[in-house]
Amino acid sequence: MKVLGLILAGGKSENLGKLVYKRASAALPIAGKYRAIDFTLSNMVNSGIIKVGVLTQYNPRSLMDHLGSGKEWDLDRKKGGLFILQPYIGFSGEYWYKGTADAIFQNMTILRRGEEDYVLIGSGDHIYKMNYSDLYMYHFSKGADITLITKELDDTYDISQYGSVIVDENMKITKFYEKVKNPPTRRAFLGIYFINKHLLMELLYSTVPNGGNDLLLDVILPRLDELNVYAYDFKGYWRNIKKGVDEYFKINMDIINDRNVREELFYQNGKVYTKLKDFPPAKFTSNSEVVNSIVADGSIISGSVKNSVLFRGTVVKAGAKIENSIIMQGTVIEEGAVVKNAILDKDCHVREGQVIIGEDELVVLEKRTII
Incomplete structure (x- = not known):
């Protein structure tokens, strides 16, 4: 048919x-x-x-x-x-x-x-x-x-x-x-x-x-x-x-x-196909802690990630904490930063020590936001 x-x-x-x-x-x-x-x-x-x-x-x-x-x-x-x-x-x-x-x-x-x-x-x-x-x-x-x-x-x-x-x-x-x-x-x-x-x-x-x-x-x-x-x-x-x-x-x-x-x-019912990208496997350092999360290829994790989705090429530096969040491709979370209940779009940059926490509703940062 x-x-x-x-x-x-x-x-x-x-x-x-x-x-x-x-x-x-x-x-x-x-x-x-x-x-x-x-x-x-x-x-x-x-x-x-x-x-x-x-x-x-x-x-x-x-x-x-x-x-x-x-x-x-x-x-x-x-x-x-x-x-x-x-x-x-x-x-x-x-x-x-x-x-x-x-x-x-x-x-x-x-x-x-x-x-x-x-x-x-x-x-x-x-x-x-x-x-x-x-x-x-x-x-x-x-x-x-x-x-x-x-x-x-x-x-x-x-x-x-x-x-x-x-x-x-x-x-x-x-x-x-x-x-x-x-x-x-x-x-x-x-x-x-x-x-x-x-x-x-x-x-x-x-x-x-x-x-x-x-x-x-x-x-x-x-x-x-x-x-x-x-x-x-x-x-x-x-x-x-x-x-x-x-x-x-x-x-x-x-x-x-x-x-x-x-x-x-x-x-079930076949694969989900998508555009392929040439990223290396995700890297987890000895300081990293990852619990119940998706971490895509190309990411480098040195901090704590819990109940979150991290897209390709994200960087979470030592001492940073991510929880209940979606972090899109190319985003960098620097040392000591905290991200909770948030969606960070592509290529965002969270500087050292910054705190982003959604209380009553999700925090959403648009593409290429620096905070």
Whole structure:
């Protein structure tokens, strides 16, 4: 079966504040050496999808540098491969993507010229592991026009930030509540669509020119009674970093503290691929103390690190203490400094003896901060 993968990676993600001032949310570093987009992209490749388009918009430089030619995901190929789909100025005036439907509509060429019969649409800032083969079979067995992936969310999620669905006994979606305060169900839509390509093209042609720019709100929901739209329940770990800094922090802490999450994300349903960098192994001196932490390659640790994630090339000097924190690539923590309950972005520098402690909320330092 031929499937085109589309990854939506152009959102501004204002909830992430300083972390996305200079990068797209899909390019946010995760778990020491990965980027958020690695998970969705690897899911597609592991499921046999060999043609993937990434729709970018805000701050795309870091994301494009990470993806490159797609070599690490085996997408540097003559047939299929990786396509970076950015906004552009055309004769008819297209430029900025106005929404998810408009973004796909402006890149209709990748749909028209492809040999694929189906389209899988996902997001670049969702952290989960899934082989989509069962989704394909489910879609056909239901005779569905569109299948939306859903999940029963527990109390660790703010349900008011998600769209929730009501289904009948056959899992057909009958009602949809878009981000309401107290929905009658906790079955949330995860922003992942599976749809016949020609149906998608027809829906976009009849909607976007008339001002409907959102794939869910303007294209699918107004036709909920006309189309066979089914829900496919996902049972595994799933988080959306776009929901905010606390959500981003929780994802990294879940990977540290929950063995089941680590095994699901990194050992089941194939590997998570990422861009390789030529760093030596991490170095731990005789003065170092590392407890329950991820320390990536190229790091040099002489101080104390507890319950933290350290990315490539970080330096923690003697007497420095790091606890419950995320320290991104190239950051230097000098002698005697203390960092607790904080996120330090790339290439920060904490001088000798400085104290950074988040009390009621996380402290976030943007890229190249010196303190």
